[in-house]
Amino acid sequence: MTNKDFGVREGELAVELPARPDAGLYFIGRIHTPWKERKHCPKNARESDAVCTVELDARWRAGLKDVETCSHLVLLYWMDKSSRNLVLQVPGHYGAQHGTFALRSPARPNPIAMSVVRLLRVEGSKLVVIGLDCLDGTPLVDIKPYFASTDSVPEAVVGWHTRHD
């Protein structure tokens, strides 16, 4: 494991990773943001109204038909600089131990981040969006339409987080 940016702190727990992956991902494009180093990234997407762009590879471009009619999208992207073996983490800004699956930390067995973004416009194979917090150059994994009927739960609570507020 590489401990450069996401090392094991006191209270963290790492496990041995499986010997081999079970499935393969294609990177389908790249995300461009204003942030070139992790320390400059906003802690979460609501902290920033920076305009970011999503460059889809030409191969997949026809798949954007009708995307321009969506006000919001779900983006999945690959946090390729993250540890994958942490099951307990102590995020610096909370200072307490939590399970990986109770966190949105990029360090997780499959470092796929999910962000809901507001779509400003589509320009060819490029999407212009607001609502990202990742590093410039992050690999894109998927684009989905956001359906309020199934994806929006205004009353949802994350109990451990509420207690931190």
Next chain:
Amino acid sequence: MTNKDFGVREGELAVELPARPDAGLYFIGRIHTPWKERKHCPKNARESDAVCTVELDARWRAGLKDVETCSHLVLLYWMDKSSRNLVLQVPGHYGAQHGTFALRSPARPNPIAMSVVRLLRVEGSKLVVIGLDCLDGTPLVDIKPYFASTDSVPEAVVGWHTRHD
């Protein structure tokens, strides 16, 4: 490509896939649902209030700490029976052509589905949830806490879909 369940219909467009994957995924568990065949699955998760279970592999179990304090979770899972090369699709229940990235169809370059589920309880390494529509045995890829502050957008619209209603 296998055309068994997700074949190319008139109006659909397939592209050549990249020669090799860019990253590897671990399956971290399995989802258990009442549906053994695709034709029995609900068209979307809001059509069903079936209670489903998510079995996390023992290796990752410590990562569930504090998950029980979440009312809702984001689950990512791998639709392992789907074509990955379709960029234009004609879903049977809409009967019109749409781009893959404007659809929640399982057929996409990276067949990762995202569902927001309501967590009923955690039992050891098992989560009991409502809000899934996938086949029994579907491989699990990630569990995330659902934060209303960043994930809930009640006013979001999918224009092409509204016109179908």
